[in-house]
Amino acid sequence: MNQNLENAIVLQDGLFYDPDLEEIVFNEKKLPLTFSQQKVVRTLLDQKGAVVNRKALMQELWQTDTYISEGSLTTCVSRLRSRLKNVGMPDPIRTKKGIGYYIP
Numbered sequence: 001m002n003q004n005l006e007n008a009i010v011l012q013d014g015l016f017y018d019p020d021l022e023e024i025v026f027n028e029k030k031l032p033l034t035f036s037q038q039k040v041v042r043t044l045l046d047q048k049g050a051v052v053n054r055k056a057l058m059q060e061l062w063q064t065d066t067y068i069s070e071g072s073l074t075t076c077v078s079r080l081r082s083r084l085k086n087v088g089m090p091d092p093i094r095t096k097k098g099i100g101y102y103i104p
Helices: 035-046 054-062 070-086
Strands: 009-012 015-018 023-026 029-032 094-096 100-102
Touching: 035 054, 035 070, 035 100, 054 070, 054 100
Parallel strands: none
Antiparallel strands: 009 015, 015 023, 023 029, 094 100
8 A cells, every 4th residue: 555545544445535635545546525525434434334324414514403405415425426436436435225325
């Protein structure tokens, strides 16, 4: 592993999350994340292997009890997945329909 990735978290074979730079790295290609995307990835990694329910993820992202549309979370995750796909990276995020998201 590249020494720049010594603190990296393995998401899938060849796919890492660098918590120091808050970016995803695949085959030495780096993908900087938006602030919201960083929060999604960090929250899912904090509970890696467990499903994080949508409400808890929304609370973590927006840090408010004010109603935020669930569509906003769906859009955030969808854009992250699209960015990963556009640069040839595999998507590490799994969906548990009607419940939430997780990284195995």
